[in-house]
Amino acid sequence: MYNYKNPFAEYNSNVMSSEQIAALFADPFDLFDISASDIANEKSSIIFIGGRGTGKTMLLRQFSYSVQRLSLNSGHTYLEKARNDKYVGVYFRVDNPLLRSLESIAAYSNDDTRFAESIFTHYFELAVFKEYVEIIRTFINDLGLTPEESNYIKIVSELKGLLQLNCSLCDTIKDIEGLLSFVVEQINYIWKYQSDKAIDIDDSVKFTPYCGLILQGRLTNEILRTDIFKNLGLDDFNILILLDEFENFSNIQQKVLNTAMRFTKEYGAKLRIGMRPNGFKTYATLDDEDFVKEGRDYRKVEFSFAFVKKGKRNPYPELIKMIAQKRLDLVDQVSDWNIVDFLGREEDLESEAKEIVNGKTKHFTMYLKLINKIEMHKNLSIDDLSFCRDANPLYEMECLLLLLRGNDVEFVKKAFEDYKNGNMSEEQNKFSNDYDNKYKLSFVFILSSIYKNEDKKYYGFTDYCQLSSGIIGAFLELCRRAFENAYFEDRAALFNGHISSDIQTNAAYEYSYSELDMTRRIANHGSSLRLFVDNIGNAFGEIHKDLYIRYPETNLFPVSTNISSDNCDLIGIAERWSLIIKKPNLQDSKANGKKQDIYYINRIFAPAFKLSYRTRGGLNPIEVDDSYFSKEFNPKSILLEKKTGRKGKAKKNEEIEQMQLFTGAFDNSDVKGE
Amino acid sequence: MNYDVYKMTKIESTSTPFRTIDSYICFYTKEDRALNALQKLCVKNSGLKRILVLCFVDEDKTDLMNFLTAQKIDISVVELNKDLSCNLINCLKSIDSYVNDKTSIGVDISCMPIPFFAQILRFLYKRYETKLITIYYTEPVHYNLDRLFDFSAYNGEIDIKAIPGYEGKTSQKNETQRILFYIMGFEVSYLNRLIPQEINPDNIAPINGFPSYFPKNKDISLINNDGNFFEDDIDIIYAEANNPFETFNQMQLLMSKNSSYCIDIIPAGTKPMALGACLFALKNGNTDCRIIFPFPAEYNTRQSSGNGTVWEYAI
Numbered sequence: 001m002y003n004y005k006n007p008f009a010e011y012n013s014n015v016m017s018s019e020q021i022a023a024l025f026a027d028p029f030d031l032f033d034i035s036a037s038d039i040a041n042e043k044s045s046i047i048f049i050g051g052r053g054t055g056k057t058m059l060l061r062q063f064s065y066s067v068q069r070l071s072l073n074s075g076h077t078y079l080e081k082a083r084n085d086k087y088v089g090v091y092f093r094v095d096n097p098l099l100r101s102l103e104s105i106a107a108y109s110n111d112d113t114r115f116a117e118s119i120f121t122h123y124f125e126l127a128v129f130k131e132y133v134e135i136i137r138t139f140i141n142d143l144g145l146t147p148e149e150s151n152y153i154k155i156v157s158e159l160k161g162l163l164q165l166n167c168s169l170c171d172t173i174k175d176i177e178g179l180l181s182f183v184v185e186q187i188n189y190i191w192k193y194q195s196d197k198a199i200d201i202d203d204s205v206k207f208t209p210y211c212g213l214i215l216q217g218r219l220t221n222e223i224l225r226t227d228i229f230k231n232l233g234l235d236d237f238n239i240l241i242l243l244d245e246f247e248n249f250s251n252i253q254q255k256v257l258n259t260a261m262r263f264t265k266e267y268g269a270k271l272r273i274g275m276r277p278n279g280f281k282t283y284a285t286l287d288d289e290d291f292v293k294e295g296r297d298y299r300k301v302e303f304s305f306a307f308v309k310k311g312k313r314n315p316y317p318e319l320i321k322m323i324a325q326k327r328l329d330l331v332d333q334v335s336d337w338n339i340v341d342f343l344g345r346e347e348d349l350e351s352e353a354k355e356i357v358n359g360k361t362k363h364f365t366m367y368l369k370l371i372n373k374i375e376m377h378k379n380l381s382i383d384d385l386s387f388c389r390d391a392n393p394l395y396e397m398e399c400l401l402l403l404l405r406g407n408d409v410e411f412v413k414k415a416f417e418d419y420k421n422g423n424m425s426e427e428q429n430k431f432s433n434d435y436d437n438k439y440k441l442s443f444v445f446i447l448s449s450i451y452k453n454e455d456k457k458y459y460g461f462t463d464y465c466q467l468s469s470g471i472i473g474a475f476l477e478l479c480r481r482a483f484e485n486a487y488f489e490d491r492a493a494l495f496n497g498h499i500s501s502d503i504q505t506n507a508a509y510e511y512s513y514s515e516l517d518m519t520r521r522i523a524n525h526g527s528s529l530r531l532f533v534d535n536i537g538n539a540f541g542e543i544h545k546d547l548y549i550r551y552p553e554t555n556l557f558p559v560s561t562n563i564s565s566d567n568c569d570l571i572g573i574a575e576r577w578s579l580i581i582k583k584p585n586l587q588d589s590k591a592n593g594k595k596q597d598i599y600y601i602n603r604i605f606a607p608a609f610k611l612s613y614r615t616r617g618g619l620n621p622i623e624v625d626d627s628y629f630s631k632e633f634n635p636k637s638i639l640l641e642k643k644t645g646r647k648g649k650a651k652k653n654e655e656i657e658q659m660q661l662f663t664g665a666f667d668n669s670d671v672k673g674e
Numbered sequence: 675m676n677y678d679v680y681k682m683t684k685i686e687s688t689s690t691p692f693r694t695i696d697s698y699i700c701f702y703t704k705e706d707r708a709l710n711a712l713q714k715l716c717v718k719n720s721g722l723k724r725i726l727v728l729c730f731v732d733e734d735k736t737d738l739m740n741f742l743t744a745q746k747i748d749i750s751v752v753e754l755n756k757d758l759s760c761n762l763i764n765c766l767k768s769i770d771s772y773v774n775d776k777t778s779i780g781v782d783i784s785c786m787p788i789p790f791f792a793q794i795l796r797f798l799y800k801r802y803e804t805k806l807i808t809i810y811y812t813e814p815v816h817y818n819l820d821r822l823f824d825f826s827a828y829n830g831e832i833d834i835k836a837i838p839g840y841e842g843k844t845s846q847k848n849e850t851q852r853i854l855f856y857i858m859g860f861e862v863s864y865l866n867r868l869i870p871q872e873i874n875p876d877n878i879a880p881i882n883g884f885p886s887y888f889p890k891n892k893d894i895s896l897i898n899n900d901g902n903f904f905e906d907d908i909d910i911i912y913a914e915a916n917n918p919f920e921t922f923n924q925m926q927l928l929m930s931k932n933s934s935y936c937i938d939i940i941p942a943g944t945k946p947m948a949l950g951a952c953l954f955a956l957k958n959g960n961t962d963c964r965i966i967f968p969f970p971a972e973y974n975t976r977q978s979s980g981n982g983t984v985w986e987y988a989i
Contacts, residue, residue, distance in 0.1 A: 012874065014874035048885075095872065095873055095874065096834060096835070096872045096873075097834055097835045097836050097872065097873065097938075097964070097966050100835035100836070100839075101835065101836050101841045104835075104838065109760065167786055187843075188843040191841045191842065191843050192843075194841055195838075195840075197837050198762075198793065198796075198838035198839035199763075199766060199793070199796060199797040199800055199801070199839060200763070201763055201766050201767045201770055201797075459839075495675070526832070
């Protein structure tokens with residue numbers, strides 16, 4: 001018990017050790033369009049696009065040299081593995097503060113763009129080259145070469161040649177260690193220059209590296225034109241530069257990397273890039289006339305689950321079960337169960353509704369007020385509704401909704417009776433279709449908004465799966481919080497393979513609020529993004545409380561074509577940070593009847609705004625325009641607008657065009673990643 | 675009582691001798707303590723000849739000008755952009771014109787934003803390597819907390835980057851791990867999210883101010899930072915909130931225990947602790963040690979009220 005460790009504690013692949021990556025990586029290639037050999041061998045660059053936490057880093061690091069050498073067969077060396085795999089991967093992630101520092105160097109040179117490009121190129125070439133040298137050092141050690149041997153001398157000499165060292169410098173570097181130290185020293189020189197420049201009030205500090213600025217590709221690509229790898233027995237062999245968090249690079253820095261991408265197909269190291277949606281700040285290259293283009297220069301792989309082979313089931317639930325199992329297996333106390341055992345398969349809506357209502361009848365009085373506004377029901381009293389009373393408040397809600405939609409009492413009475421008694425009839429069919437396929441979950445949202453004593457619960461594997469919006473990191477964080485709380489609140493149940501619905505719900509709410517709070521801190525645009533998310537979330541929240549259920553569980557929206565360019569940029573940034581997620585293909589917007597991009601609010605915000613954790617098709621009552629970025633936005637206005645022109649008798653069958661999502665009771669197979 | 679071990683002196687009464695200072699740099703805001711140490715120095719008539727006052731461009735300077743015109747001292751005011759990322763070269767030029775080998779210099783950091791005094795300190799340290807610098811600091815009586823715990827020194831969006839001059843020797847070391855010396859402060863939640871996202875330290879050494887100015891302060895910083903430390907195996911280090919040398923020593927100790935790590939420092943706690951972090955980074959300039967700061971869209975210049983103890987640190 002005392003050596004228990006939360007199996008989901010390590011959820012940030014950036015800080016995992018290579019050993020953890022190797023142990024926890026769940027092979028997704030059976031489920032995806034791209035294969036491991038494509039990643040290793042494809043000639044052009046590949047860009048993996050996915051939101052925060054979708055697993056890009058995990059995938060890139062899996063191909064890195066440091067993880068690759070952990071999976072050696074016994075008795076084999078890394079060199080032998082590289083010969084067999086025909087690639088080595090250099091994982092390269094530069095943190096944000098470092099990129100900002102590199103960017104600010106230009107500020108000391110009157111914001112000279114060319115200087116900024118050159119210094120980043122210089123840095124990138126040296127930093128990647130250093131990784132090459134480290135890999136070559138491993139190969140040399142694998143071969144047992146000593147500095148006296150001719151092959152060793154030849155390799156070091158070729159590396160020195162690439163660096164274009166002058167004679168005196170060349171003589172001081174005797175071996176691979178010396179070479180590595182020299183490269184590190186040259187990288188450090190950049191930081192020294194920057195530090196000196198920060199206090200250079202006389203403008204006397206100049207950037208004078210050992211042989212001038214290194215040009216694009218002079219180290220990273222030219223190395224493949226030497227005989228170094230051939231001499232190590234590595235023919236027909238790829239170097240993969242696994243470049244993570246491309247979106248963090250500045251405009252100038254991306255131009256440098258785009259240039260590398262542009263020419264990688266002809267020769268040189270192959271780029272494998274991890275990037276968030278809308279991560280390209282520019283498609284330009286260092287050549288003002290040229291740019292990078294999908295298909296010609298790179299292959300784009302959407303790292304969501306939209307690139308699943310057609311006809312296959314959504315692999316997301318299976319993938320996260322597999323990922324969770326790898327983690328559970330490492331902790332003795334919980335290794336006997338799978339994640340569905342802990343979370344339960346799905347929520348029990350009927351029990352939840354009973355808890356919310358707790359024998360009260362407020363939902364009857366609220367609905368009756370509206371029902372009485374319909375001519376045919378104007379004299380209906382609460383006693384007349386006794387036929388709908390049932391132990392299951394969700395049945396009651398279905399009856400009330402049918403009445404509100406203009407069905408007469410006899411129709412509703414028969415529908416309910418036939419449904420309960422299993423008698424087939426037109427009325428029963430209507431009841432069943434509405435109740436089982438459409439509104440069951442919506443009823444719970446409405447009940448929780450009427451009674452306010454109980455928040456909507458979010459628990460069960462299906463809920464967690466949906467809340468995570470196809471983002472593996474979000475699922476792991478939900479589990480981390482649930483397991484953490486369970487350890488303190490109900491350890492006995494946890495070590496017996498169970499976490500209560502309340503504990504899971506609390507974890508979901510905690511995470512939701514924490515994610516919402518985080519949006520405010522997104523660099524440069526946090527306040528505007530927070531306002532936007534609040535407005536859109538509250539607008540959907542209002543729709544979820546609509547007693548007429550005109551737009552059940554809606555969280556989809558298109559963006560108006562008249563939106564200002566600033567707000568259009570904000571939509572792009574919101575997508576990059578996974579605050580909103582774009583549906584894979586253009587879709588019909590019911591708001592204006594045109595085909596356009598449709599987004600949904602990240603479902604992790606569902607608990608914060610009391611929204612459904614699912615994404616359903618159907619009407620989009622919301623089209624985002626500039627008002628959604630304004631403090632004056634009134635979320636209640638959405639339904640007020642929709643009520644205009646609906647005065648008088650409520651329209652029958654208001655659920656027209658509502659897509660059916662379920663075929664019978666809620667089934668786990670309906671979990672759909674977008 | 676005087677504390678000489680670290681060359682820090684608690685100024686308890688006007689009879690306490692100040693070190694002789696002829697040039698004085700301070701940062702003016704509307705906080706009560708902004709001019710407290712200077713007023714004490716002027717009352718003491720400690721040989722002050724020149725004062726350089728830094729302040730933000732849009733700061734109301736009426737009180738400052740009223741006070742300064744009553745002093746028969748050479749006075750200059752340098753206005754700085756409210757963006758803490760602004761280039762300080764012109765400010766440093768002004769400072770340079772105030773300092774020479776013969777001047778004795780005092781810097782009041784009570785209300786000076788951390789990135790500013792970190793850069794000024796580094797400038798003086800590099801340019802006048804052997805010069806003794808005296809730092810003044812007035813503790814606040816209250817921090818402006820909303821609803822017991824909420825504190826916002828930095829408003830709006832946060833941009834995490836290195837303080838200019840403290841970039842360290844940051845090569846991209848995939849196999850070298852980074853440790854974060856995180857001086858805990860009150861600021862709620864931003865670091866909880868940004869530390870993992872922007873920096874991704876392999877290890878965190880949180881440093882809390884204890885003893886703090888008031889007993890509750892150390893608890894508030896713990897509560898407000900709980901999200902950073904959910905791992906069971908993270909030990910919190912303590913250093914006196916008003917003692918920069920203690921922070922310095924703790925960091926030296928941490929560095930020796932984690933010699934294989936590159937070091938990132940986030941000075942989110944008290945200014946004396948941030949001063950200790952700067953001294954540490956300057957002393958260890960040859961290692962990979964970087965000071966990262968959450969540069970805000972807007973710096974809140976009214977973080978505290980009242981005048982507490984005044985400290986004098988000789989560095």
